[in-house]
Amino acid sequence: MYSLDYNCTKISLLQGDIIDQETEAIVNAANSSLMGGGGVDGAIHRAGGASIMLQCLQIRKKEWPNGLPAGEAVITTGGNLRARYVIHTVGPIWKGGSSGEEEKLASCHENSLRVALVKKLKSVSFPAISTGAYGYPVSLASNVALKAVKKTLDSEPVAKGGLHEIRFVLFTLGDYEAYVTAMKAVFH
Numbered sequence: 001m002y003s004l005d006y007n008c009t010k011i012s013l014l015q016g017d018i019i020d021q022e023t024e025a026i027v028n029a030a031n032s033s034l035m036g037g038g039g040v041d042g043a044i045h046r047a048g049g050a051s052i053m054l055q056c057l058q059i060r061k062k063e064w065p066n067g068l069p070a071g072e073a074v075i076t077t078g079g080n081l082r083a084r085y086v087i088h089t090v091g092p093i094w095k096g097g098s099s100g101e102e103e104k105l106a107s108c109h110e111n112s113l114r115v116a117l118v119k120k121l122k123s124v125s126f127p128a129i130s131t132g133a134y135g136y137p138v139s140l141a142s143n144v145a146l147k148a149v150k151k152t153l154d155s156e157p158v159a160k161g162g163l164h165e166i167r168f169v170l171f172t173l174g175d176y177e178a179y180v181t182a183m184k185a186v187f188h
């Protein structure tokens with residue numbers, strides 16, 4: 001576990017499973033369909049149960065009939081999870097870095113935090129969005145993710161004191177170490 005405080009918010013990094021987190025929300029690295037998949041997405045739907053999918057279907061029907069674009073975020077119940085809510089966001093697919101991947105990955109984090117702030121949530125856990133099936137190199141993605149967190153905490157007055165904890169839950173030791181390196185680079 002590695003953590004620091006920034007503008008009244010604790011930012012913490014830990015190696016573990018996002019399913020186990022007791023933060024008010026956990027973020028899902030979904031795909032545009034919002035209909036589930038592998039990786040974090042599959043694990044969240046399996047553990048959270050059918051109520052998450054029901055709300056995803058409603059969101060598709062009412063708000064995003066053509067699918068949720070990369071960089072956007074929406075919120076559903078957490079169903080049977082410890083977290084009360086799941087924030088679903090769609091990361092960019094890595095195509096070499098010159099197809100707007102960085103902007104989209106930053107938007108995922110900024111929009112997920114905005115959704116959490118609108119709901120007045122105090123704590124949220126992120127996985128390493130886009131770094132699995134979508135192929136974004138973790139050494140780059142970790143920097144983008146933490147810069148987006150810093151930007152949100154710098155720019156949104158509501159973020160000051162609004163969010164008590166932003167947590168990154170990394171599945172492997174290598175991913176955890178990449179995030180620690182990025183945290184030191186972005187915040188010190």
Ligand code: AR6
Binds near residue numbers: 029127169
């Ligand atoms: N807890 C924390 N991290 C996890 C967990 C877990 N339970 N399971 C996997 N990871 P990925 P993406 C890590 O592929 O790259 C899905 O099929 C994993 O090791 O879940 O954004 C969706 O439906 C990796 O570091 O998400 C989409 O189609 C990170 O989470 C597509 O994959 C992200 O890996 C999205 O791809």
